Amino acid sequence: MSALYPCHDQDKRALGLKAAEEAVADGRLVVMPTDTLYGLGCDAFNNEAVGKLLAAKHRGPDMPVPVLVGSWDTIRGLVREYSRPTRLLVEAFWPGGVSIVVPQAPSLPWNLGNTAGTVMLRMPLHPVAIELLRATGPMAVSSANISGQPPATTAAQAMDQLGESAAVYLDGGACPVGEPSTIVDVSGPVPAVLREGAVPASRIAEVLGTTLAGMN
Numbered sequence: 001m002s003a004l005y006p007c008h009d010q011d012k013r014a015l016g017l018k019a020a021e022e023a024v025a026d027g028r029l030v031v032m033p034t035d036t037l038y039g040l041g042c043d044a045f046n047n048e049a050v051g052k053l054l055a056a057k058h059r060g061p062d063m064p065v066p067v068l069v070g071s072w073d074t075i076r077g078l079v080r081e082y083s084r085p086t087r088l089l090v091e092a093f094w095p096g097g098v099s100i101v102v103p104q105a106p107s108l109p110w111n112l113g114n115t116a117g118t119v120m121l122r123m124p125l126h127p128v129a130i131e132l133l134r135a136t137g138p139m140a141v142s143s144a145n146i147s148g149q150p151p152a153t154t155a156a157q158a159m160d161q162l163g164e165s166a167a168v169y170l171d172g173g174a175c176p177v178g179e180p181s182t183i184v185d186v187s188g189p190v191p192a193v194l195r196e197g198a199v200p201a202s203r204i205a206e207v208l209g210t211t212l213a214g215m216n
Contacts, residue, residue: 007128007171017135020132020170024042027042028168032132036180036198037178038155039129039144040056040141040145045109061113064114065141066121067119067141068139069122070131070134075121086100098183098198099121102118126175146162192212
């Protein structure tokens with residue numbers, strides 16, 4: 001049976017984070033608040049758990065699962081090369097609403113879907129998410145909703161859609177941003193914004209000091 005923990009209460013937040021950490025270690029799914037939307041997550045290196053996540057969302061491997069991290073340093077062990085564009089985006093926007101698509105380190109034993117050798121990474125700007133991620137390490141996290149349905153900006157909305165699929169729900173209140181992250185692909189020769197969301201594409205271009213693919 002799923003458990004819901006209101007994280008505005010310090011004691012219940014501590015209990016919830018401990019329960020979520022144990023659930024992730026056990027290969028189960030958890031729902032967490034982030035700055036943008038609520039996320040459904042699991043251990044990024046547990047391929048069976050990632051399969052459960054995709055099944056809970058009614059989604060296939062053709063839509064790979066992003067990975068959330070709890071610090072700037074974590075990204076260095078996940079990427080093939082810590083390139084200048086990646087570093088600029090991390091330093092300008094993390095923690096925050098920018099997801100970065102990069103070539104992944106070739107030795108990683110995970111299976112996040114059909115990634116074509118890349119991974120989408122983000123560090124969220126939310127204290128509950130950061131605390132959990134620093135306890136668990138990198139987590140595969142997708143929006144906490146059934147594919148094709150509205151994304152959840154509250155724990156109640158996530159629970160309405162996902163029900164018993166998640167073992168633990170961490171209720172951090174309404175997401176302060178309430179819209180998806182901006183996705184920037186730096187895996188190719190020219191950076192490209194794949195989805196404009198929480199951060200305008202113009203800000204991305206300003207930080208990178210270049211014209212983005214698809215922009216005039």
